[in-house]
Amino acid sequence: MFIPLIIALSQPVNIAQAQPCKLSVINDEETNSCPLSTGIFASKEWTIKLSYWEPGAYVLKGINRVNGKKINATGSEVRGTVDRPQYPFSEERSETLYLVTFQRGDRNTIRLEIFADTVPVYNQLLHKTSSNDPFFGR
Numbered sequence: 001m002f003i004p005l006i007i008a009l010s011q012p013v014n015i016a017q018a019q020p021c022k023l024s025v026i027n028d029e030e031t032n033s034c035p036l037s038t039g040i041f042a043s044k045e046w047t048i049k050l051s052y053w054e055p056g057a058y059v060l061k062g063i064n065r066v067n068g069k070k071i072n073a074t075g076s077e078v079r080g081t082v083d084r085p086q087y088p089f090s091e092e093r094s095e096t097l098y099l100v101t102f103q104r105g106d107r108n109t110i111r112l113e114i115f116a117d118t119v120p121v122y123n124q125l126l127h128k129t130s131s132n133d134p135f136f137g138r
Helices: none
Strands: 023-026 029-032 039-042 046-054 057-064 070-075 079-081 084-090 096-103 106-116 119-128
Touching (some): 046 106, 046 119
Antiparallel strands (some): 039 046, 046 057, 057 070, 070 084, 084 096, 106 119
16 A cells, blocks of 8 residues: 655755856946955965956966065956955966955955965965065065
């Protein structure tokens, strides 16, 4: 004898989908659902500056406080979701990828990840600092 099994939900299930970042540039007008968190950010090891170059193009400049290595990278892509955007940057003729991630709710903190030939070599949080950081002027 079969006894039918009925499963009923008292409330509908609502699974929120993360909204992907979307970037477009039309007639020099940028539309970006995940605006870049600009400014100067620092840790004990790195000081970096994130800025806009032109619509749809971004600049990452930085200096390593320990060994003096400099970053001068550009990017024109945004990945991730509106709650956690990711901006990839690369330098000309380099296999190094710099990935900047931040949370929409905390635009004063970013995560800097550095990959050399797809191998992660750095992954730290950097915090927004004053615009006259002495390490950045070098």
